[in-house]
Amino acid sequence: MVQLTIVLYKAYHQFSHLTIRLALGGCTKWPFYHIVASLNKCPKDGHFMEQLGSYHPVSNSYGKKLIALNLDQIWHCTGCGAHLSKPVEKFLGLSGYFPQHLTVVTNAERFSKTDTEATETRELTSVNIAVGIRLKSS
Structure with a gap:
């Protein structure tokens, strides 16, 4: 057995x-x-x-x-x-x-692209807010 x-x-x-x-x-x-x-x-x-x-x-x-x-x-x-x-x-x-896994590298690239787009939109909104403040003050 x-x-x-x-x-x-x-x-x-x-x-x-x-x-x-x-x-x-x-x-x-x-x-x-x-x-x-x-x-x-x-x-x-x-x-x-x-x-x-x-x-x-x-x-x-x-x-x-x-x-x-x-x-x-x-x-x-x-x-x-x-x-x-x-x-x-x-x-x-x-x-x-x-070595880093391929998905980690691609996710990092994707997040960096979204971060740059987010900073660009923040800059544009801050410019619009600044212009709006100038218009109100004058």
């Missing part, structure tokens, strides 16, 4: 690989994520092999979102062939550990 379970275990996990991803924790309206290494066939919030960090998506009193990473263990897992999920890949790109 023991040999049969080993054979079934190997057959089930034959095509699975190690994945570094986010596991949801916390409670309603106060999410908290653990960055974990687990097999890709395991449930997202279920069993994991190792915790590699944490992520608090809710801003603190200073307006910052907190991420804690164990880079030595992440380096070890990626060296063993672990795959990264997209959010974890973005976090590691922002931390400077990996």
Whole structure:
């Protein structure tokens, strides 16, 4: 019987690989994520092999979102062939550990365009307000 379970275990996990991803924790309206290494066939919030960090998506009193990473263990897992999920890949790109993810770069370009357009409209409205004030004062 023991040999049969080993054979079934190997057959089930034959095509699975190690994945570094986010596991949801916390409670309603106060999410908290653990960055974990687990097999890709395991449930997202279920069993994991190792915790590699944490992520608090809710801003603190200073307006910052907190991420804690164990880079030595992440380096070890990626060296063993672990795959990264997209959010974890973005976090590691922002931390400077990996090259930045393509979506981070395109989002930054898009936000910079909207910021320049917003400043241009602010300048135009400030000129219109200044002209309106001059007309009223004369």
